[in-house]
Amino acid sequence: xxxxxxxxxxxxxxxxxxxxxxxxxxxxxxxxxxxxxxxxxxxxxxxxxxxxxxxxxxxxxxxxxxxxxxxxxxxxxxxxxxxxxxxxxxxxxxxxxxxxxxxxxxxxxxxxxxxxxxxxxxxxxxxxxxxxxxxxxxxxxxxxxxxxxxxxxxxxxxxxxxxxxxxxxxxxxxxxxxxxxxxxxxxxxxxxxxxxxxxxxxxxxxxxxxxxxxxxxxxxxxxxxxxxxxxxxxxxxxxxxxxxxxxxxxxxxxxxxxxxxxxxxxxxxxxxxxxxxxxxxxxxxxxxxxxxxxxxxxxxxxxxxxxxxxxxxxxxxxxxxxxxxxxxxxxxxxxxxxxxxxxxxxxxxxxxxxxxxxxxxxxxxxxxxxxxxxxxxxxxxxxxxxxxxxxxxxxxxxxxxxxxxxxx
Amino acid sequence: xxxxxxxxxxxxxxxxxxxxxxxxxxxxxxxxxxxxxxxxxxxxxxxxxxxxxxxxxxxxxxxxxxxxxxxxxxxxxxxxxxxxxxxxxxxxxxxxxxxxxxxxxxxxxxxxxxxxxxxxxxxxxxxxxxxxxxxxxxxxxxxxxxxxxxxxxxxxxxxxxxxxxxxxxxxxxxxxxxxxxxxxxxxxxxxxxxxxxxxxxxxxxxxxxxxxxxxxxxxxxxxxxxxxxxxxxxxxxxxxxxxxxxxxxxxxxxxxxxxxxxxxxxxxxxxxxxxxxxxxxxxxxxxxxxxxxxxxxxxxxxxxx
Numbered sequence: 001x002x003x004x005x006x007x008x009x010x011x012x013x014x015x016x017x018x019x020x021x022x023x024x025x026x027x028x029x030x031x032x033x034x035x036x037x038x039x040x041x042x043x044x045x046x047x048x049x050x051x052x053x054x055x056x057x058x059x060x061x062x063x064x065x066x067x068x069x070x071x072x073x074x075x076x077x078x079x080x081x082x083x084x085x086x087x088x089x090x091x092x093x094x095x096x097x098x099x100x101x102x103x104x105x106x107x108x109x110x111x112x113x114x115x116x117x118x119x120x121x122x123x124x125x126x127x128x129x130x131x132x133x134x135x136x137x138x139x140x141x142x143x144x145x146x147x148x149x150x151x152x153x154x155x156x157x158x159x160x161x162x163x164x165x166x167x168x169x170x171x172x173x174x175x176x177x178x179x180x181x182x183x184x185x186x187x188x189x190x191x192x193x194x195x196x197x198x199x200x201x202x203x204x205x206x207x208x209x210x211x212x213x214x215x216x217x218x219x220x221x222x223x224x225x226x227x228x229x230x231x232x233x234x235x236x237x238x239x240x241x242x243x244x245x246x247x248x249x250x251x252x253x254x255x256x257x258x259x260x261x262x263x264x265x266x267x268x269x270x271x272x273x274x275x276x277x278x279x280x281x282x283x284x285x286x287x288x289x290x291x292x293x294x295x296x297x298x299x300x301x302x303x304x305x306x307x308x309x310x311x312x313x314x315x316x317x318x319x320x321x322x323x324x325x326x327x328x329x330x331x332x333x334x335x336x337x338x339x340x341x342x343x344x345x346x347x348x349x350x351x352x353x354x355x356x357x358x359x360x361x362x363x364x365x366x367x368x369x370x371x372x373x374x375x376x377x378x379x380x381x382x383x384x385x386x387x388x389x390x391x392x393x394x395x396x397x398x399x400x401x402x403x404x405x406x407x408x
Numbered sequence: 409x410x411x412x413x414x415x416x417x418x419x420x421x422x423x424x425x426x427x428x429x430x431x432x433x434x435x436x437x438x439x440x441x442x443x444x445x446x447x448x449x450x451x452x453x454x455x456x457x458x459x460x461x462x463x464x465x466x467x468x469x470x471x472x473x474x475x476x477x478x479x480x481x482x483x484x485x486x487x488x489x490x491x492x493x494x495x496x497x498x499x500x501x502x503x504x505x506x507x508x509x510x511x512x513x514x515x516x517x518x519x520x521x522x523x524x525x526x527x528x529x530x531x532x533x534x535x536x537x538x539x540x541x542x543x544x545x546x547x548x549x550x551x552x553x554x555x556x557x558x559x560x561x562x563x564x565x566x567x568x569x570x571x572x573x574x575x576x577x578x579x580x581x582x583x584x585x586x587x588x589x590x591x592x593x594x595x596x597x598x599x600x601x602x603x604x605x606x607x608x609x610x611x612x613x614x615x616x617x618x619x620x621x622x623x624x625x626x627x628x629x630x631x632x633x634x635x636x637x638x639x640x641x642x643x644x645x646x647x648x649x650x651x652x653x654x655x656x657x658x659x660x661x662x663x664x665x666x667x668x669x670x671x672x673x674x675x676x677x678x679x680x681x682x683x684x685x686x687x688x689x690x691x692x693x694x695x696x697x698x699x700x701x702x703x704x705x706x707x708x709x710x711x712x713x
Contacts, residue, residue, distance in 0.1 A: 031634055035608055035617055036594060039608075040591050040592060051565075052566055052585060052586055055566075056557065056565075063668070063693075106694075107471065107472075107477070107693055137477065139471070180471075
């Protein structure tokens with residue numbers, strides 16, 4: 001057969017080759033390889049020997065290696081306190097770090113106990129951080145409470161400042177692990193981590209901000225608790241913002257926004273900073289209510305009516321707040337809403353003869369809101385605007401347009 | 409084992425032969441590898457095989473709840489099947505590990521592993537430095553004969569040697585430590601061209617354990633049993649096929665109970681697009697998905713005539 005020949009191989013043969021290749025490759029992880037490296041690791045005595053073998057074990061990336069990885073980690077934990085030489089300690093930490101990372105990549109659920117032991121015993125921040133990350137990857141939900149407590153304590157920053165870097169590494173790992181575990185226990189400490197003392201370089205706050213969106217489907221209860229019970233206005237606003245970013249249902253977001261508006265009206269600011277914080281809270285709350293309209297929930301109107309009353313009495317709020325308020329009220333429907341707005345317009349109509357309003361922009365927003373609500377009870381005061389000689393033509397045109405929207 | 413029997417294939421990732429391939433005899437002078445025909449001995453010829461193959465371009469790993477955990481991206485040369493790089497990322501696209509392959513005469517000469525920037529990078533000085541690397545040696549037939557693993561200080565960690573029979577079947581695997589001391593020997597035995605037994609020996613030649621491999625009439629591996637040196641069953645792997653395609657792998661304990669199983673969803677040519685790892689209680693441990701690119705591969709195979 002020296003003559004060149006072309007032979008079409010049968011598909012059957014080709015398919016067989018494919019199957020054999022895959023069996024050897026994927027499942028592969030040929031067991032004799034696992035058996036050899038497992039045995040060699042058991043015979044290794046010194047840290048360099050162990051590390052040599054472990055590098056090959058990790059290279060296999062095989063589930064058959066999980067038992068030897070667990071045993072190896074357990075052995076190092078038990079010997080941890082007995083290793084006194086600095087060189088050996090460094091090698092031991094490197095070895096343990098290699099093992100916990102591999103357990104995480106293998107998603108070795110059965111390693112939960114030994115990995116948690118590593119977290120408890122590790123002094124090196126990298127080893128501790130990697131072990132914490134692995135707890136997240138292997139789905140160690142049984143430890144979510146403990147991890148949440150660890151993050152809570154770090155958020156308080158009770159440690160000495162020279163441990164800041166170590167604490168940031170640990171906090172970062174905790175945030176990621178709690179995010180992965182999707183534990184409700186972890187939500188609150190992650191929330192406070194997003195506002196914590198951590199440096200921007202550490203990435204803790206940024207990571208925590210992202211994690212909050214993913215880790216629970218509806219964080220409304222936790223955020224409502226923070227909003228109502230935490231005295232710090234910054235945290236109240238952050239809770240509201242977190243609710244907005246979350247995957248909570250829209251009606252629940254509207255509920256939290258209404259509660260935030262209530263909080264924003266409840267307190268008297270002691271200084272300019274607090275005044276600004278409360279105003280921001282109210283504006284954000286009203287913007288959310290506008291974004292997630294609940295037109296048939298008149299209970300949400302209570303505080304809005306109160307704002308109008310306070311404005312009429314003392315001009316408590318600034319123009320931008322009142323305009324946002326009008327826009328928000330324009331998303332509601334029904335007689336009650338129209339009644340509140342009509343009363344407010346009547347107030348302006350009555351005062352117009354005496355002089356120009358304090359803000360034409362507020363008046364226009366008010367007229368537009370009445371048109372948007374679309375209830376017939378708004379017609380009377382709107383008509384008063386249109387027939388008034390005192391109101392400018394532009395305002396009267398706005399009123400005509402609103403009436404057009406209301407008319408059936 | 410897989411690195412030896414199919415070094416190019418397996419280091420390049422899973423390769424799927426999805427269409428018929430073409431083989432042609434190669435003249436002895438051109439191949440330089442043809443065996444001499446002796447009286448009564450079958451002649452061994454070298455064939456040039458041209459195949460259209462698929463190479464894994466992305467391998468995605470998912471947590472049990474279906475959330476993406478990590479993914480590995482494979483980069484190949486513009487033509488052929490030479491893999492140039494592997495990069496492992498987490499779901500946030502953070503680089504965890506990078507492997508760089510270097511070639512000489514068409515064979516891998518080194519595989520270098522670099523630590524990626526990592527998941528904790530933002531909190532410590534992850535540096536992307538070289539962590540370890542392999543160097544490889546091949547025989548005249550292009551079969552891997554040695555690989556040496558070095559640490560980042562260029563110190564040899566382990567050396568592995570491989571031996572083959574005239575047909576290129578792997579027959580021996582030896583492991584040495586960084587100082588050159590023999591740690592382990594593994595021998596591979598064949599019947600009718602199929603690897604039927606694998607034996608692990610201690611450095612002093614004591615049989616430590618062995619594997620029996622069984623095949624069906626279509627030469628498909630159906631059972632791999634691990635025995636201790638005292639002939640006790642340690643573990644059993646069973647392979648289940650449907651329509652000629654690997655559908656499930658079952659790992660059984662010594663008492664026959666299910667330890668875990670892997671369920672494969674394959675494409676028409678029998679290669680996986682999805683693999684689901686389940687424990688003995690049928691809880692999902694991990695889910696994998698595979699994406700491929702198509703390339704042409706040319707190999708030389710020895711056959712008995």
